[in-house]
Amino acid sequence: MRIALDTNVLAYAEGVGDERRCRLAIDWIERLPTDGVVLPAQTLGELARVLIGKAKRSTDQTRLAVLDWADSYEVADSTWRAFQSALDLVVDHGLSMWDALVLAVTAENRCRVLLSEDLQHGFTWRGVTVVNPFLEPTPPLLQALVR
Template sequence: MRVALDTNVLAYAEGLGDQSRCARAMELVERLPLGEVIIPAQTLGELSRVLRSKAKRSAEDTRSAVLSWADTFSVADSTWPAFQAALDLNVDHKLQIWDALILAVAAEQHCRILLTEDMHAGFTWRGVTLVNPFAPEIDPLLEQLLA
């Protein structure tokens, strides 16, 4: 089962946020099946912004962190069809455009799950279900993925 990661999962894994979420993100990243994980390029762009602005990391440290994620997991570029789909998600489902682009790229990459806490958990679009990995109860799809 393929899975895509949203920015918040990576940011928590980088230590930005409360201790509970950071620990959960690290545990999750370590347990995910390497060959099945996709990181939309948009996610890495957002992570770069968060590391620079919120964590006040240097440009060099930020570059190192982003490249390390890209070395660990497959990166999926944004395409024009994905952006067109994101526009529809923005209008039809009221998703923020950049969140919508991440979801559209996940769908293009045949992901079954997008791990995020920012969007509507349980929403499914083009076969991709939004799953909040920080919810009090583990989602059955996430449980299946980690089994």
């Protein structure tokens, strides 16, 4: 099963945020099947913004971090088709444009799960289910992914 990671999961794995979420993000990422993880390119751009703006990392450190993520997992580019789908999500479901684009790219790349705390846990669209990996108890779908 293909799984996409949202920016917040990547940022926590980079140590930006509270200790519990940072630890959980690293733990989940280490337990996921590497060949099934997809990173929408949008999430890497957002990660760069977070690392520079919030974490105050240098641009050199940020570039290395983003490139390390891109070297480790498949990166899925945004397409015009994904933008069109994202616009529908904005209108039909009230999502922000950038969250909608991440979800649309996730669906376009045949992922079944998007790990994110920014979108509504359990929301399903075009076969993609949003799972918040930071909920307690651990969502059953996430438990099944790492077995």
